[in-house]
Amino acid sequence: MGLKTDPIAEQLELFGCIQCGKCTGGCPVARKTELNIRGLIYDMLVEPEMDVKAHPELWDCTACFTCVERCPKDVRPAELIIKLRGQLVESGRVPETIGTALNSIFRQGNPSGMAREDRADWANGMAVKAAQEGCETLYFVGCIPSYDPRVQVVPRALVRAFTAAGLDFGTLGTEESCCGNEVRRMGEEGLFEMLVEDGSELIRSVGANRLVTTSPHCFNTFKNEYGLDDIEVLHYTQLIAELLEQGRLDFSHPPNLPGREAEGKIIVTYHDPCFLGKQNHIFDEPRAILKAIPGVKLVEMDRNRERSLCCEGGGGRMWVEGTNVEERLASQRVREAVETGAEVLAVACPFCLLTLEDAVKVQKLDDRLRVMDIMELVDLAL
Amino acid sequence: MEPQPRIGVYICHCGTNIAATVDVEQVAKFAATLPHVVVARDYMYMCSDPGQTLIKQDIKEQQLTRVVVAACSPSMHEPTFRGATREGGINPYFVQIVNIREQCSWVHTDREKATQKAKSLVASAVAKAALLEPLEDREVGVTSGAVVIGGGVAGMIAALDVADAGFPVYLVEKSDHLGGHVADLNRVFPTLESATELMQPLIERVQTHPHVTVLLNSQVTGLEGYVGNFELQVTNSKSEGPNPKLSAGAIIIATGYDIFDPRRKPELGYGQYPNVITSLEMEQRLATGALTVDGHSPQNVAFIQCVGSRDASVGNLYCSRVCCMYTAKQAQLVREILPEARVTVFFIDVRVFGKRGEEFYDETRAKRVRYRRGSVSEINQRGERVVLVGEDTLLGRPIEFEADLVVLAVGMEPRADTATLSTLFKLPRSTDGFFMESHPKLRPVDTVVDGVFLAGCCQGPKDIPDTVAQAKAAASSALIPLILGTVPVESATAVVDADLCAGCGMCVDVCPFGAPALDPLWGISRVNAVLCKGCGACAAACPSKAIQMQRFTPQQILAQVDALVE
Numbered sequence: 021m022g023l024k025t026d027p028i029a030e031q032l033e034l035f036g037c038i039q040c041g042k043c044t045g046g047c048p049v050a051r052k053t054e055l056n057i058r059g060l061i062y063d064m065l066v067e068p069e070m071d072v073k074a075h076p077e078l079w080d081c082t083a084c085f086t087c088v089e090r091c092p093k094d095v096r097p098a099e100l101i102i103k104l105r106g107q108l109v110e111s112g113r114v115p116e117t118i119g120t121a122l123n124s125i126f127r128q129g130n131p132s133g134m135a136r137e138d139r140a141d142w143a144n145g146m147a148v149k150a151a152q153e154g155c156e157t158l159y160f161v162g163c164i165p166s167y168d169p170r171v172q173v174v175p176r177a178l179v180r181a182f183t184a185a186g187l188d189f190g191t192l193g194t195e196e197s198c199c200g201n202e203v204r205r206m207g208e209e210g211l212f213e214m215l216v217e218d219g220s221e222l223i224r225s226v227g228a229n230r231l232v233t234t235s236p237h238c239f240n241t242f243k244n245e246y247g248l249d250d251i252e253v254l255h256y257t258q259l260i261a262e263l264l265e266q267g268r269l270d271f272s273h274p275p276n277l278p279g280r281e282a283e284g285k286i287i288v289t290y291h292d293p294c295f296l297g298k299q300n301h302i303f304d305e306p307r308a309i310l311k312a313i314p315g316v317k318l319v320e321m322d323r324n325r326e327r328s329l330c331c332e333g334g335g336g337r338m339w340v341e342g343t344n345v346e347e348r349l350a351s352q353r354v355r356e357a358v359e360t361g362a363e364v365l366a367v368a369c370p371f372c373l374l375t376l377e378d379a380v381k382v383q384k385l386d387d388r389l390r391v392m393d394i395m396e397l398v399d400l401a402l
Numbered sequence: 403m404e405p406q407p408r409i410g411v412y413i414c415h416c417g418t419n420i421a422a423t424v425d426v427e428q429v430a431k432f433a434a435t436l437p438h439v440v441v442a443r444d445y446m447y448m449c450s451d452p453g454q455t456l457i458k459q460d461i462k463e464q465q466l467t468r469v470v471v472a473a474c475s476p477s478m479h480e481p482t483f484r485g486a487t488r489e490g491g492i493n494p495y496f497v498q499i500v501n502i503r504e505q506c507s508w509v510h511t512d513r514e515k516a517t518q519k520a521k522s523l524v525a526s527a528v529a530k531a532a533l534l535e536p537l538e539d540r541e542v543g544v545t546s547g548a549v550v551i552g553g554g555v556a557g558m559i560a561a562l563d564v565a566d567a568g569f570p571v572y573l574v575e576k577s578d579h580l581g582g583h584v585a586d587l588n589r590v591f592p593t594l595e596s597a598t599e600l601m602q603p604l605i606e607r608v609q610t611h612p613h614v615t616v617l618l619n620s621q622v623t624g625l626e627g628y629v630g631n632f633e634l635q636v637t638n639s640k641s642e643g644p645n646p647k648l649s650a651g652a653i654i655i656a657t658g659y660d661i662f663d664p665r666r667k668p669e670l671g672y673g674q675y676p677n678v679i680t681s682l683e684m685e686q687r688l689a690t691g692a693l694t695v696d697g698h699s700p701q702n703v704a705f706i707q708c709v710g711s712r713d714a715s716v717g718n719l720y721c722s723r724v725c726c727m728y729t730a731k732q733a734q735l736v737r738e739i740l741p742e743a744r745v746t747v748f749f750i751d752v753r754v755f756g757k758r759g760e761e762f763y764d765e766t767r768a769k770r771v772r773y774r775r776g777s778v779s780e781i782n783q784r785g786e787r788v789v790l791v792g793e794d795t796l797l798g799r800p801i802e803f804e805a806d807l808v809v810l811a812v813g814m815e816p817r818a819d820t821a822t823l824s825t826l827f828k829l830p831r832s833t834d835g836f837f838m839e840s841h842p843k844l845r846p847v848d849t850v851v852d853g854v855f856l857a858g859c860c861q862g863p864k865d866i867p868d869t870v871a872q873a874k875a876a877a878s879s880a881l882i883p884l885i886l887g888t889v890p891v892e893s894a895t896a897v898v899d900a901d902l903c904a905g906c907g908m909c910v911d912v913c914p915f916g917a918p919a920l921d922p923l924w925g926i927s928r929v930n931a932v933l934c935k936g937c938g939a940c941a942a943a944c945p946s947k948a949i950q951m952q953r954f955t956p957q958q959i960l961a962q963v964d965a966l967v968e
Contacts (some may be wrong), residue, residue, distance in 0.1 A: 038712075040750040045792030046669070050800045052573030059798060090779050092670065092713035322783045326669045 022069030029064045032100055036093045043087035043097040048330040053080045053344045057087055057097040064100065072107045079115055080342040083205040083335025084294035089326070090308055098335075105207025105336075114206075121339040122208050125215075129197030130163040131339060140193045142172040146179055151190030151226045157182075157259075158228035158251075159189050160242070162235040163198050164338075166369040170377070171370045175376065177399035178256055184402060185268040189232075195222060196246055199233075201241035201295075206336035209310070219248050232259045236296035236369045239363065243300065255296055257368050257394060261305035264312050274315025275400035276389075277364075281395050285317040288397070289362035291353065293327035293369035301317045306368045309394055319360045329353050335373030350379035358389050365391045406806070407532045409438045410466040411524060412457060414448035414473035416503055423507035423865025425517040429472065430711045432521045436528045442463050449479045454486040461490030468531040472500035472524050486806045493536035495893065495953070500527040502570035505951030522966050533958045538891040542932050543632035544883050549574060551622055551823075554582020555601075555866055556858025556873040557606045557656035563877035564654075565613035569884050572648050573608065574636055580616065584683060585848045588689040590866060591731040592762035600866075617646075621856040625826055626916060628933055630889040652853045652880035655837065656873065657823060659814040659859040662718070669780040670709065670810060677809045678781060679786045681705075681728060688735050693807070696786065701805040703736050704790055705729045705747045711813030711863075712750070720834045722813030722863040726753045730766040730812045737769045737866050746772045746803070748792065756865060776801070781808065814863040827854055828914060836862045847876040855879050893932035894953040896941055900929050902948035909940035909949055918949075 029035060037058075044050045044058040054077040066122055072078070078101055087097035108114055114122075121131035128136045140148075142165065151158045159182065165175045182189050200215035223231060223246075230256045233239040243253040263269040277286065288310055296302045303325045310318045323329050332342070332349045354376055357365040365380075367373050370393075377391040411433040415421035425684060426444040434443035441464050445453050448471055460466050469492075471483050476499040484494035502520045510516040535736030546569055561573045579585065580592060587597035608614055623645075624635025634648045636818040638965070640676070661682055664672035673680045677695055679687070687693055693700060711722040733745050752773065754763040767773065778792040790803040816835035824831055829849050832838040837860050840848040849856045857876035858869040883889050895907075903926040909918040910927065917933035918940055920926065927949070929940070938951040950956070 038750060039795055040708075041776035041793035041795040042779045043793075044795075044800055045776060047800070050793070051802075054798075056793075056798065058793060058795060086779075089715070090717055092777070094714040183503070327671075327780050327782065 022071045023104075024231075025064045025067055025070050025072050028103055029340050030052045032096065032103060034061050034064050034095060034100065037065065038093055038097050040092060041351040042090040042092065044135075044179060046086040046090045048086065048349055049080045049082060049332070049342070049344075052347045052349075053342060057381070060100060060104070061095070061097060064141050070104075072104050073111075073113050077343050079336070079340050080116070080344070081335050082294070082330050082332050083178070083338050084330040085299045086294070086330070089298050102205055102207055104364070106209050107207075108278065109207040112171055115340045117370070118206055119337045122206060122211060123204065125198045125200075126211055130167060131202065132200065132283045134167045136197075137194050139196055140165050142166050143179065143191070144357065144362060146176065146178055147183075149190040151192050151228065152195070153190065154230050155188050155190035155226065157187055157189040157232055158226050159191050159222060159392055160231060160233045160238055161191055161196060162222075162233060162349065162370065163222045164374070165234040166196070167330070168370070168374070171373060171393075173399075174370065174373075174393045174395045177393075177395040178234065181263070181269060181395070181398060181402065185261070185263045190226070190228075192222065192226075195234070199238040199241050201245075202334070202336050202338070203209070204241065205334070216246055217257055218396075220248060223248065223251065223320070225398040229253060229354045230259075232256055233276060233368060236293045236300070239373065240299055247372055255302060255368070257306040257309060258294070258302060260395075260398065261308045264309065269402070271312065271314050271401045272321065273401060275397045277299060277313045277400065286315055286364060287317050287319055288326075288364040288366050289319050289321055289360045290355050290366045290394075291321070291331070291357070292325055292353075294330050294334055296368055297328055306366075306394055310366060313397055315401075316397065319362055321356045321360055323356065330358070331375040333369075333375040336372055338374075338397060340375070348379060348382075350375040351383055354379045354383060354385055354389060354391075364391060365389055366394050366397060367391060368394050403919065407438045407467050408440045408462045408465055409436075409468045409470060409528055409531055410449050410457065410469055411436070411442040411528060412453070412472065413442070413444040413524070414453070414471065415444065415446045415503075416474060416507075417446065420473070420503050420507040423510060423513055424502060424520045425513065428517055429502075429520045429524060433470075433524050433528065436525055438468075439528060440466065442818070448473050449482050454482070457483070457486045458490040461492055466490075467492060467496065467532060468958050470500060470524065470527045470531050471497065472520065472527070473503045474503040475501050484533040487798045494539070495537040496531070496534050497529045497807065498525055498531040498534065509936050514859050514868065525960040525968070527955075529961040530958045533955070533961055535952065537952060539890065540886040540893055540931070541890045542630055544887050544889055545632070545649045546884060546887075547571065547650050548652045548880050548884065549622075549632070549634055549648050549650040550654045550656060552582070552656035552658055552858070552860070553577075553608075553616065553618075554656060554658045555584050555604070555915065556606050556658070557654070558858075559613050559873035560654045560656055560857050560877040561608060562604075562881070563886070564880060565611050565875055567881050567885070569613065569881070571614045572617070573614055574620045574622055575616065575618050576621050578618050578640075580608060580618075583661075586685060588685045589731065589735065590800070591727045592756075592758040594731065594734070597738050599839040613757070620824075622826065627796070628891075628915070629851075630883050632853065641662075642794065646762065651884050652855065653827075653881055654826070654855045654857055654876045655823070655829070655860055656857040656876075657817055657819070657860040659863065660817045662716075662812040662815050664709055664812055666716050667709065670706070670778070671781040671783075671788065672810060675783060675873045677806055678810065680810050680812045681732065682809060682812065683734050684809045688739070691739060693736065693739055694965045695806050696752060698806070699740055699752045701743050702787075702805045702807075703740070703745045703807045703809070704803065704805040705733060705745075705809045705811060706790070707747065707749045708777060709809045709812045710815070718813060718815065718834070720863065721745065721753060723753070724863060724865045725813060727756065727759060727812040727865065729809070730763055733771040734739040734766050734769055737771060743770070745770075746774055746776050746805075748774050748776060748790070750775070750777050752798065768817070814859055817860065820860070827851060829854065832862070834862065836860060837852050847872055847879050853880075853883060854943045862906060868925060891932055892934060892936040894930045894936045894951065896929045896938070896949050896951050898929055898938070899948045899950070900924075900926055902946050904946050904948070906945065908943045912939045912943045914939070
C-alpha cells in the first residue's frame with residue numbers, strides 16, 4: 021500500500037509547480053545521489069500513490085533550502101521531503117542513527133546522547149548569569165556548542181565578548197533543551213511540536229526582549245517557526261556586528277593564531293551557512309565582523325552568499341551518512357577555500373565547523389587551511 | 403410648490419433571472435399600496451421596447467411625475483430608462499432604479515425572503531423618488547488636440563494617428579531622442595529586418611508632421627482638468643526657461659517599460675562574470691558583430707529564458723511575452739555570425755504564439771539551435787568560462803553546462819516612475835504593477851479616468867505588432883471626444899450652501915478631482931461642476947453640512963432609510 025499523493029500535493033500546494041527544474045538543478049546533493057526533488061514532485065502530481073520506503077535518498081537532503089529559494093512559483097520543495105520523511109518516521113522506517121539522535125533529544129534534550137545535567141558544563145569557570153533571574157538578552161547556546169568539545173570554544177568566546185561589551189545577558193543553563201530545528205527536518209513533527217511548546221514557554225518566561233543563538237539552525241527555527249513575535253531573534257553574527265558598530269566592542273590587536281609564525285595579513289575566506297545565508301539572507305554581518313578584525317584580509321570563494329555550497333551538515337545529516345559516502349560536499353568546499361589562497365576558512369555555524377574541519381583532515385589540508393568559527397578569530401583579537 | 407408626486411413602479415422579471423427567485427407579482431401588488439404610487443406593474447423584460455412603451459404610455463395616461471424601475475443594476479440600464487422617461491415627457495432624472503437582480507435574486511435562494519427584500523428595496527426607492535429633483539444633461543466643449551506621453555513605438559504611432567486625423571498633438575518624451583527601447587535593438591523578429599530601418603522613417607514622420615510637436619527631455623509633472631479639457635504641466639530637464647503648460651482634450655500614456663535587472667537574481671552571476679550578459683546587451687553586440695569574449699570567438703553560447711519573468715521570487719508573476727521570440731532571433735543571428743558555435747537555449751516553456759511565431763521557432767531549430775528543457779539554477783565560474791548548473795528535466799538529471807557566453811533573456815517590468823505617474827493621473831495599477839485598463843477584454847485601452855488612454859508596454863508586456871495595434875486603438879478612442887467636440891459631464895454634482903459654509907477647506911482636501919476650491923474673495927467653497935464627478939466625498943466630509951450631493955441629499959437618503967426600516 022503506497023502513500024496517497026493527492027492530499028499531500030494539495031496541502032503543500034505542489035500544483036503550483038511548473039517542472040522548471042531549478043530545484044533539482046540547484047540541489048547540492050542531486051549531483052551525487054538519486055535525490056531528484058523535481059521528480060518527486062512530479063510523482064506526487066501524476067501518480068495516485070507513492071512507495072515512500074523505495075526512496076532511501078530522501079535521507080540525503082540537507083535541508084539547505086536552495087530549492088525553496090530558487091523556486092519561481094513559491095513551491096517549497098524541501099517541505100515535501102520533510103513530509104515524506106515524516107511518513108517514514110511514523111512507520112518507524114528511519115535509519116538507525118537518526119532514530120538514536122531523535123530518541124536522545126526526546127530523553128535528554130540533545131541529539132548526542134549526553135546527560136541533560138551536563139548541558140551547562142561548557143561554561144565551567146566562567147561567570148554566566150541564569151537568564152531565569154531576568155535579563156535583556158537571552159543567549160541560547162544550542163546542543164552542539166554545549167556538548168561538543170571542539171565547538172565549546174564558541175560559546176565561551178561569545179560570553180567573553182558579551183561581557184566585554186557590557187551586555188545584560190543570561191543563559192538557560194541545564195534547563196535549555198534542543199530547539200528542534202533538525203528534528204522537524206528529520207520528519208519528527210510530533211517531537212518538534214512538543215519542543216516548541218515547552219521551549220517557547222521557557223523562553224517567554226525569562227522576559228528577555230532579544231534572543232541570540234550560536235547556531236544558525238536554532239536561529240532559523242526560533243525566528244521563523246516558534247512564533248516568538250514580541251522577542252527579537254538574532255544570530256550571534258548580527259549581535260556582534262551591532263556591538264562593533266556601536267563601539268561597545270573593540271579589537272585591540274590582530275588575532276594571534278596559535279602556531280602561526282608568518283608575518284602579514286591573515287587571509288580569511290568565509291563560508292555562508294545555509295541556514296544563515298540562503299534561508300535568512302544574512303550575508304553582510306559576518307563579513308562586516310571579519311573585515312573589522314585588524315590584520316585580516318577577507319577574500320571570497322567563487323560560490324559565495326546565495327550560491328554558497330552546502331557542507332552537508334543540515335537536515336539531520338549530522339546523524340546519517342546518506343546514500344553516497346564517497347563524495348563529500350565539504351571536501352569540495354575546503355578545496356574551493358584553498359583555491360582562494362586563504363589560510364583560514366571562517367564559519368558561523370557549529371555544523372559547518374565540524375564538517376569542514378573534518379574534510380580538511382580527510383583531504384590532508386591541515387597545513388594549508390584551518391577552519392575557525394568567526395568567534396574564535398574575534399576572541400583572539402579582543 | 404409641486405403638487406403631490408404621481409409615481410409609477412415597474413417590476414422586471416428579467417426572464418427568470420429575477421422572477422425565479424422573487425415573486426414579482428407580489429412585489430407589484432405591494433408597490434401599489436405605497437404612498438404616491440398610482441400604478442404598479444410587472445413585466446417580462448422592462449428594458450425591451452414594449453417594456454419601455456409601457457412606461458411612456460403610463461406617463462402620458464396616468465400623468466406620472468416619477469418612475470421607479472426594479473430590475474437589474476443601474477450601470478446596465480439606467481440610461482435606457484432615462485431615455486424612456488424623457489420620451490414620455492418628464493425629466494429623465496425623475497427615474498429611480500432598484501437593483502433586484504444583482505442585489506437580490508442572484509445572491510439569494512430563499513424565495514420568500516428574497517421577495518421580502520425586493521419589497522423593502524422598492525419601498526425605499528419609492529420614498530426617494532418622491533423627493534427627486536429635476537436635473538439637466540450637461541456637456542462641455544473639448545480642447546482640440548491630444549498629449550501623448552512617451553516617444554517609443556507606441557507613442558509615435560498614436561501621435562501620428564491623431565495628427566493624421568487633423569488634430570494637433572504634443573509628444574512628450576523623457577529622454578533626448580525618440581524611438582524608445584526599439585531604437586536599441588538590432589534586428590526584429592520574425593522578419594529579421596533592421597530595427598533602425600523600421601524606426602527611422604517613423605521618427606522622421608513624427609518629427610516633420612505639421613500637427614506633431616515633439617518635446618524632448620520633458621516630463622509631465624502636473625495635471626489639471628478633465629476629459630475634454632486637460633492642462634498638463636511639462637518640465638524640461640535641459641531648459642532653464644519657463645515650463646510650458648499644454649492643453650489637450652485627451653491624453654495617451656505610452657511610457658513603456660523597464661528591463662529587469664538580473665542582479666536581483668544574484669545566483670546567475672550577472673555583473674560578476676563578464677561572460678554573462680543581458681539580452682539587450684546582446685542586441686548591441688549583434689549589431690556590431692563583435693561577439694568575442696576576451697578576444698576569442700565563443701564556441702558555446704547559452705541562452706537562459708524567463709529571467710525575471712514568471713518568477714514569484716522577484717515578484718513578477720507574468721510572462722514578458724517577447725523573450726521566447728527574441729531569444730530565437732538572437733540564437734539564429736549567433737548561428738549566422740558564428741557558424742561553428744554551439745548554441746543552446748534553456749527554456750521552461752516555449753511561447754511563440756504570434757503570427758509567424760511557431761514558424762520562426764521551426765526555422766531557429768532548423769538552424770541547429772539546441773533547445774534544452776530546464777531552467778538554469780545558478781552560474782559559477784570555471785576557468786575562463788562559466789558553468790551553468792541546472793537540470794535537464796527531459797533527461798531527468800542534473801547537468802553542468804560549460805559556456806563562454808551566456809545571454810539572460812531578461813523580461814519587462816513596470817517603469818520605476820510608474821508610481822509617480824499613477825499618483826499624478828490617479829491611474830490604478832494591476833497586480834503586476836503595470837497600468838490597469840478599464841476592462842481586460844472590452845476596454846483594453848481605456849482607463850478609469852475619462853479621456854486618458856493607454857498604449858504599449860506601460861499597460862503590460864507586448865511585442866511591436868501588439869504595441870502598434872494598441873497604440874492605434876488608443877488613438878482612435880482619444881479621437882472620439884476630439885471629433886465630437888463636446889463631452890457629457892455628470893449631472894448630479896455637489897452644491898454648496900454659501901450661508902452654511904465656514905470655509906474650512908476639508909472638501910478641497912478630500913476631493914480626488916480638484917472640483918471644490920475656496921473662493922479667494924469670500925473664503926467659502928465653490929464646486930466647479932465641470933470637474934465634479936458626483937462621488938460625494940466632500941458632502942460626507944463637510945462638518946457644517948454645507949455641501950449636498952444632488953440625488954443623494956440627506957432628506958432623500960433618510961427617506962430611503964425610513965422606508966427600509968419600517
